[in-house]
Amino acid sequence: xxxxxxxxxxxxxxxxxxxxxxxxxxxxxxxxxxxxxxxxxxxxxxxxxxxxxxxxxxxxxxxxxxxxxxxxxxxxxxxxxxxxxxxxxxxxxxxxxxxxxxxxxxxxxxxxxxxxxxxxxxxxxxxxxxxxxxxxxxxxxxxxxxxxxxxxxxxxxxxxxxxxxxxxxxxxxxxxxxxxxxxxxxxxxxxxxxxxxxxxxxxxxxxxxxxxxxxxxxxxxxxxxxxxxxxxxxxxxxxxxxxxxxxxxxxxxxxxxxxxxxxxxxxxxxxxxxx
Amino acid sequence: xxxxxxxxxxxxxxxxxxxxxxxxxxxxxxxxxxxxxxxxxxxxxxxxxxxxxxxxxxxxxxxxxxxxxxxxxxxxxxxxxxxxxxxxxxxxxxxxxxxxxxxxxxxxxxxxxxxxxxxx
Numbered sequence: 522x523x524x525x526x527x528x529x530x531x532x533x534x535x536x537x538x539x540x541x542x543x544x545x546x547x548x549x550x551x552x553x554x555x556x557x558x559x560x561x562x563x564x565x566x567x568x569x570x571x572x573x574x575x576x577x578x579x580x581x582x583x584x585x586x587x588x589x590x591x592x593x594x595x596x597x598x599x600x601x602x603x604x605x606x607x608x609x610x611x612x613x614x615x616x617x618x619x620x621x622x623x624x625x626x627x628x629x630x631x632x633x634x635x636x637x638x639x640x641x642x643x644x645x646x647x648x649x650x651x652x653x654x655x656x657x658x659x660x661x662x663x664x665x666x667x668x669x670x671x672x673x674x675x676x677x678x679x680x681x682x683x684x685x686x687x688x689x690x691x692x693x694x695x696x697x698x699x700x701x702x703x704x705x706x707x708x709x710x711x712x713x714x715x716x717x718x719x720x721x722x723x724x725x726x727x728x729x730x731x732x733x734x735x736x737x738x739x740x741x742x743x744x745x746x747x748x749x750x751x752x753x754x755x756x757x758x759x760x761x762x763x764x765x766x767x768x769x770x771x772x773x774x775x776x777x778x779x780x781x782x783x784x785x786x787x788x789x790x791x792x793x794x795x796x
Numbered sequence: 797x798x799x800x801x802x803x804x805x806x807x808x809x810x811x812x813x814x815x816x817x818x819x820x821x822x823x824x825x826x827x828x829x830x831x832x833x834x835x836x837x838x839x840x841x842x843x844x845x846x847x848x849x850x851x852x853x854x855x856x857x858x859x860x861x862x863x864x865x866x867x868x869x870x871x872x873x874x875x876x877x878x879x880x881x882x883x884x885x886x887x888x889x890x891x892x893x894x895x896x897x898x899x900x901x902x903x904x905x906x907x908x909x910x911x912x913x914x915x916x
Contacts, residue, residue, distance in 0.1 A: 601887060634888060644885070651884035656898065660883045705898075717854070721894050 528778045532762055533683045535562035537608050538618040541573045547625055548585045553577055562605025563782050567636040586625045593621055597632040601645050603781050609760045609789040610711050643675050653707035653784030662693055678782050693784055694777050702726035702773035708786040710744055726773035737768030747790045760789040831896040838910035842868050853893025857886045864909055879908040879915055
């Protein structure tokens with residue numbers, strides 16, 4: 522049986538084989554070959570695609586190049602969402618490699634945030650961690666850390682250093698023994714067909730009478746549609762890091778082991794594919 | 797990411813002189829669709845004359861930020877930082893309704909705003 526710590530490594534080192542193709546209307550000096558890359562599930566598109574940019578810039582003139590952005594089957598991909606989430610949400614049941622289209626023009630202002638530099642990614646990442654700790658520990662743990670500790674979390678992610686990251690992150694995963702878990706669980710539930718971006722609410726991992734809440738309990742409370750009744754066939758898949766955890770899994774355990782580096786559980790609810 | 801609303805659609809409320817229940821809503825605010833936001837200035841950032849606003853749940857942080865910038869007649873190149881709980885800066889596309897649900901207290905969401913980075 523896998524050790525719990527092995528789960529942390531499996532999550533961190535998850536990769537998605539991706540094929541980047543230049544958008545057909547981009548102006549090139551010669552034909553652009555597709556570029557293949559293994560993307561880390563837990564990172565962000567703009568942090569790990571310098572090679573992609575370099576590759577396509579070789580066949581383009583500087584004046585034809587603006588901020589790079591990506592789409593999958595026409596849907597602009599939000600760089601500020603973790604890569605694994607984007608894949609699970611949009612491309613779960615499609616063939617690998619994940620086919621992403623690369624653009625250098627006509628940035629979709631209404632759909633995407635700009636990402637002029639890595640410091641923007643860092644700021645976003647750190648804000649997410651702070652928000653998560655506000656929910657877990659009333660910000661006490663993150664506030665007790667020094668600036669260099671915060672930097673270590675970011676550097677760990679940026680440089681794909683599991684040990685460096687977790688040396689700090691483990692503090693964010695602790696809780697007073699008598700509490701039994703975090704104050705509230707940082708989670709976001711993403712739906713493929715919805716007008717709102719995601720569901721995020723206050724939800725305790727342990728009830729006031731000591732009952733351990735499960736993933737199923739969370740869904741029943743905030744998105745009961747995701748759980749099919751016994752008498753009907755399954756309509757939705759509840760996916761975290763590309764897998765469907767059992768609904769009986771304790772939410773506290775999921776938060777400690779299947780959160781993204783930003784300390785949030787990013788959960789995709791997608792329709793079961795019709796064959 | 798740009799936002800649809802050009803001008804504030806939220807209902808303006810006068811700040812009470814003593815801490816108490818907010819005054820009556822002037823507009824046709826559906827209780828379920830709007831939330832109360834209290835804006836607090838940080839440091840020497842100008843203080844808004846009206847601090848209490850009734851904002852639609854689906855309004856984004858960016859939209860609110862643009863509104864505050866216009867209200868304070870800030871320059872185009874000036875940045876505005878918004879903070880929740882005096883600890884984190886929400887993503888520009890975050891909906892205020894979600895922030896209210898998770899971080900609201902006493903029936904309102906307190907947001908701090910600053911022209912420079914206050915809490916990193």
